[in-house]
Amino acid sequence: MTTLNDIQAEIAALPPNLRAEVLDFVRFVKQRHGLPAAPAVMTAAPDTGDSAFFQALEAVGFVGCIDTNEQLSAAYKNRLDFSAKSGTRA
Secondary structure: OOHHHHHHHHHHOOOHHHHHHHHHHHHHHHHHOOOOOOOOOOOOOOOOOOOHHHHHHHHOOOOOOOOOOOOHHHHHHHHOOOOOOOOOOO
């Protein structure tokens, strides 16, 4: 195997978040030594109808949030179902 093949195999074995870290490091090294940046490659993402911001949140593992009216902080006890709550109040 050549060095490039070794590097590709090692990077392919990493999880996506660490691959992004490796890419950031490579870009840093190139900038530090005055080497030109690689041309940006445009990849077509599947059209899910979601915004680019939402897709980025999904890519980093964003869990989610709830959608409700603005008064939730004042009236949350009336809006949330506590029937499955266990335990006793001390």
